[in-house]
Amino acid sequence: QTPIVIKFSHVVANDTPKGKAAERFKELAEQSLKGRVKIELYPNSTLYKDKEELEALQLGAVQMLAPSLAKFGPLGVKEFEVFDLPYIFPGKDVLYRVTEGPIGKELLKKLEPKGITGLAYWDNGFKVMSANKPLKTPADFKGLKMRIQSSKVLDAEMRALGANPQVLAFSEVYQALQTGVVDGTENPPSNLYTQKMHEVQSNVTVSNHGYLGYAVIVNKKFWDGLPADIRTGLEVAMKDATKYANAIAQQENDKALEAVRKTGKTAVYVLNDKEKAEWRKALLPVQKDMESRIGKDLISAVGKEATALGYK
Amino acid sequence: MKFLDHLEEWLIATLMASATVIIFVAVVHRYLSGLPIPVVQDALIRINTSWAQELCIYMFVWMAKFGAAYGVRTGIHVGVDVLINQLNTPWRNKFVIFGLLAGATFTGIVGTLGASFVYQIAQHSSTSEVLEIPMWMVYMAVPLGSYLMSFRFLQVTWAFVRTGELPKHDHSFVEGLDEEVAAGGKA
Amino acid sequence: MNALIIFVLLFTLMLTGMPISISLGLTVLTFLFTMTDVPIESVALKLFTGIEKFEIMAIPFFILAGNFLTHGGVARRMINFASSMVGHWHGGLALAGVLACALFAAVSGSSPATVVAIGSIILPAMVRQGYPKGFGAGVITTSGALGILIPPSIVMVMYSVSTNTSVGKLFMAGVIPGLMLAFFLGLTTWYLARKHNYPKLPKANWAERGAAFRKSAWGLLLIVIVMGGIYSGKFTPTEAAAMAAVYAFVIAVFVYKDMTLKQVPKVLLDSAAMSAMLLYIITNAVLFSFLITSENIPQAMASVITDMGMGPISFLLVVNVLLLMAGNVMEPSSIVLIMAPILFPVAMKLGIDPVHFGILIVVNMEVGMCHPPVGLNLYVASGITKMGITELTIAVWPWLLTMLAFLGLVTYVPAISLWLPNLVYN
Ligand code: NA
Numbered sequence: 001q002t003p004i005v006i007k008f009s010h011v012v013a014n015d016t017p018k019g020k021a022a023e024r025f026k027e028l029a030e031q032s033l034k035g036r037v038k039i040e041l042y043p044n045s046t047l048y049k050d051k052e053e054l055e056a057l058q059l060g061a062v063q064m065l066a067p068s069l070a071k072f073g074p075l076g077v078k079e080f081e082v083f084d085l086p087y088i089f090p091g092k093d094v095l096y097r098v099t100e101g102p103i104g105k106e107l108l109k110k111l112e113p114k115g116i117t118g119l120a121y122w123d124n125g126f127k128v129m130s131a132n133k134p135l136k137t138p139a140d141f142k143g144l145k146m147r148i149q150s151s152k153v154l155d156a157e158m159r160a161l162g163a164n165p166q167v168l169a170f171s172e173v174y175q176a177l178q179t180g181v182v183d184g185t186e187n188p189p190s191n192l193y194t195q196k197m198h199e200v201q202s203n204v205t206v207s208n209h210g211y212l213g214y215a216v217i218v219n220k221k222f223w224d225g226l227p228a229d230i231r232t233g234l235e236v237a238m239k240d241a242t243k244y245a246n247a248i249a250q251q252e253n254d255k256a257l258e259a260v261r262k263t264g265k266t267a268v269y270v271l272n273d274k275e276k277a278e279w280r281k282a283l284l285p286v287q288k289d290m291e292s293r294i295g296k297d298l299i300s301a302v303g304k305e306a307t308a309l310g311y312k
Numbered sequence: 313m314k315f316l317d318h319l320e321e322w323l324i325a326t327l328m329a330s331a332t333v334i335i336f337v338a339v340v341h342r343y344l345s346g347l348p349i350p351v352v353q354d355a356l357i358r359i360n361t362s363w364a365q366e367l368c369i370y371m372f373v374w375m376a377k378f379g380a381a382y383g384v385r386t387g388i389h390v391g392v393d394v395l396i397n398q399l400n401t402p403w404r405n406k407f408v409i410f411g412l413l414a415g416a417t418f419t420g421i422v423g424t425l426g427a428s429f430v431y432q433i434a435q436h437s438s439t440s441e442v443l444e445i446p447m448w449m450v451y452m453a454v455p456l457g458s459y460l461m462s463f464r465f466l467q468v469t470w471a472f473v474r475t476g477e478l479p480k481h482d483h484s485f486v487e488g489l490d491e492e493v494a495a496g497g498k499a
Numbered sequence: 500m501n502a503l504i505i506f507v508l509l510f511t512l513m514l515t516g517m518p519i520s521i522s523l524g525l526t527v528l529t530f531l532f533t534m535t536d537v538p539i540e541s542v543a544l545k546l547f548t549g550i551e552k553f554e555i556m557a558i559p560f561f562i563l564a565g566n567f568l569t570h571g572g573v574a575r576r577m578i579n580f581a582s583s584m585v586g587h588w589h590g591g592l593a594l595a596g597v598l599a600c601a602l603f604a605a606v607s608g609s610s611p612a613t614v615v616a617i618g619s620i621i622l623p624a625m626v627r628q629g630y631p632k633g634f635g636a637g638v639i640t641t642s643g644a645l646g647i648l649i650p651p652s653i654v655m656v657m658y659s660v661s662t663n664t665s666v667g668k669l670f671m672a673g674v675i676p677g678l679m680l681a682f683f684l685g686l687t688t689w690y691l692a693r694k695h696n697y698p699k700l701p702k703a704n705w706a707e708r709g710a711a712f713r714k715s716a717w718g719l720l721l722i723v724i725v726m727g728g729i730y731s732g733k734f735t736p737t738e739a740a741a742m743a744a745v746y747a748f749v750i751a752v753f754v755y756k757d758m759t760l761k762q763v764p765k766v767l768l769d770s771a772a773m774s775a776m777l778l779y780i781i782t783n784a785v786l787f788s789f790l791i792t793s794e795n796i797p798q799a800m801a802s803v804i805t806d807m808g809m810g811p812i813s814f815l816l817v818v819n820v821l822l823l824m825a826g827n828v829m830e831p832s833s834i835v836l837i838m839a840p841i842l843f844p845v846a847m848k849l850g851i852d853p854v855h856f857g858i859l860i861v862v863n864m865e866v867g868m869c870h871p872p873v874g875l876n877l878y879v880a881s882g883i884t885k886m887g888i889t890e891l892t893i894a895v896w897p898w899l900l901t902m903l904a905f906l907g908l909v910t911y912v913p914a915i916s917l918w919l920p921n922l923v924y925n
């Protein structure tokens with residue numbers, strides 16, 4: 001019989017952590033379901049761009065996507081903006097407790113009325129700050145034009161630091177940094193490195209102030225219509241692909257940071273505890289300000305997970 | 313009908329002007345807020361202009377959809393007419409009418425697809441990223457603009473059947489240039 | 500097979516004379532309705548999101564700026580300045596025409612607009628001075644083509660949009676080829692003028708040159724705003740275009756006072772209509788390129804070409820022939836939007852630099868605008884001179900040959916395009 005085709009579209013290159021994880025998922029799923037499914041990968045926005053892929057999924061034009069979590073706010077599920085909050089996850093362990101525990105499941109459920117089924121969370125990693133001057137204390141941000149991706153939370157974050165946030169498309173960032181249209185930006189190290197932004201930034205600060213991640217989602221109608229055993233097979237494959245995705249994200253980030261260091265042209269600075277406390281002091285009010293958008297209960301539930309793991 | 317014509321013209325000219333002013337203001341704002349002037353800088357940074365780009369894009373998309381309809385009425389859409397211009401008049405006319413009706417059909421279909429798309433999007437309460445306008449409102453440009461365009465194609469077809477004349481945009485015409493030529497004679 | 504059906508359908512529809520945008524759209528609809536399982540709703544989505552990109556918005560802004568400039572006396576002042584500089588050589592006024600076209604090209608993003616702005620002033624003056632009509636028309640038709648090679652350039656924005664190449668780099672890359680081509684066109688003009696002993700203008704002294712420069716300075720300053728603004732990091736290319744529009748408005752209405760506030764709405768309307776036409780082609784071309792990517796046509800093309808063992812040299816030759824052929828029937832924006840998504844992936848596979856490839860396409864487009872049957876510059880020049888297209892075609896050929904030779908040079912010497920952007924960006 002002819003295999004069920006699943007079109008999996010994403011906006012990054014094949015050799016990025018997300019691209020590799022998508023390829024791994026394809027391998028695993030096709031192997032275990034022995035010719036009953038065919039996963040077609042469309043990397044690099046070949047079919048749909050960042051701005052249109054969610055609508056394309058809702059229309060059923062593609063079946064599977066892995067958009068960044070920030071995309072779900074505009075879709076009407078503002079709770080997902082919790083992932084953008086500065087210093088919400090004191091460590092990876094807290095993050096995983098959230099994404100793999102009831103909070104994460106609850107969040108994915110909220111996508112269902114939008115015609116979307118969430119399957120998994122994939123890491124991209126914690127973000128570093130970069131600019132053409134050392135960024136050690138919040139005062140160093142004063143008046144800097146900082147590129148962010150479009151998000152109310154990130155806007156508030158940069159303003160809390162005294163910076164002037166500028167929304168720019170990811171593809172424009174390199175040139176904007178080079179010419180000085182913007183002064184700095186925030187990224188997980190792997191994005192900074194693969195986009196060569198370190199070439200045009202003299203200073204990188206490892207602040208781990210924010211998190212960037214993806215959710216793998218499918219069209220709900222398509223998913224519910226699949227034979228139960230295929231669904232199970234895909235879920236198992238997704239579970240393994242997720243492990244791989246998270247491991248590789250960490251690896252790539254470590255490698256990228258090391259590579260940036262090695263160039264000798266960009267200074268990589270790791271915040272010490274005292275400085276980190278200052279950053280937290282400046283940024284924690286953002287969590288409070290965003291309570292009305294994201295939900296007070298959700299934010300405190302994430303806080304409780306951190307406390308449970310011994311963070312204060 | 314005159315009212316619709318004026319509304320159309322007024323809308324696209326206004327969108328053009330406003331988008332220009334908005335980007336101008338946003339750029340000036342970004343520049344000024346980068347200057348380290350005490351107090352003023354703080355005040356400027358507090359003003360948020362991050363919506364400017366998004367608004368400009370949406371204004372231009374709307375301008376493009378309605379401008380395309382206006383373009384049908386004024387004959388601005390370019391086609392490959394070398395071949396049909398070699399034909400005798402009755403045959404050429406047949407092709408012209410075919411082309412116009414094809415335009416009406418295409419834009420009519422797209423308008424309908426757009427309407428159904430808007431309807432589906434409206435079920436999901438999604439909004440734009442910065443301004444948080446409901447996306448179905450933003451996407452209304454597709455059905456509205458396309459239906460208007462379809463209507464314009466039919467209007468032009470009707471006029472062509474009756475009078476044998478097509479609106480023709482002269483791409484080489486620039487207004488106010490006659491005076492320039494006169495002045496240029498002195499060059 | 501699908502590729503064949505798609506292209507045959509497209510060309511058949513195009514040849515019936517319907518708008519190119521409509522033939523693109525109808526091709527996609529027909530194909531989607533009958534042959535694939537791509538949901539038809541994605542058409543409506545693409546029709547909106549196809550132009551939902553800030554980079555594209557440079558096009559309406561540059562058109563608006565250009566229209567304020569053509570209305571105002573910017574062109575006339577540039578011609579006066581150019582005449583004072585080169586007018587005393589053989590074919591003085593014609594050489595001034597080339598220089599003025601190059602100057603105007605540096606503030607305008609369109610070629611036909613450059614022909615209109617410079618041609619409509621300088622051509623009557625040339626005829627009065629005793630030049631044969633065809634000579635003037637030949638000079639200006641071809642020099643006007645510089646409008647899309649010397650930055651800013653609407654065609655470069657189109658290329659950047661369909662291939663994700665940096666607009667800033669493309670603009671920078673256009674500077675040297677633009678100046679070179681201006682020089683070659685000037686040389687051709689000078690040679691012909693000396694041969695036929697065409698008139699010279701009296702030599703201007705430096706005081707006169709200074710005065711002419713000062714009068715044209717407001718227009719020339721726009722070059723600084725656009726290019727300087729982009730490279731100093733004041734603006735992104737789209738923002739630079741918006742700034743240019745505001746600036747052009749201010750000098751046309753308040754500084755040169757060549758235009759009254761009452762005329763502004765008409766300029767806005769005309770610019771909006773012209774932009775809408777281009778944006779409508781872009782939307783439908785995006786739809787079309789969505790179709791050909793869904794059908795994996797670029798990949799298939801790429802593998803055919805590599806299987807044929809074609810290297811960059813022969814590939815570029817094929818590209819030139821293909822684009823010159825397309826230049827016979829279509830105008831540049833449509834050619835770039837239809838061809839770039841197909842040719843670009845192959846070019847990348849063969850290791851051709853995306854910026855170099857873009858400049859090569861732009862030079863091709865310039866040639867296409869200057870020869871019949873479809874050549875917008877030619878039409879415009881024919882409108883100004885009231886010469887027939889056939890007559891004009893003969894008049895244009897010496898410069899057209901120069902352009903073709905230059906095309907060969909740009910094709911096979913990437914350094915001409917890449918030297919400056921590499922210098923600036925590294
Ligand atoms: Na130009």
Ligand code: NA
Pocket residue numbers: 826827828866867868869870871872873874
């Ligand atoms: Na041509």
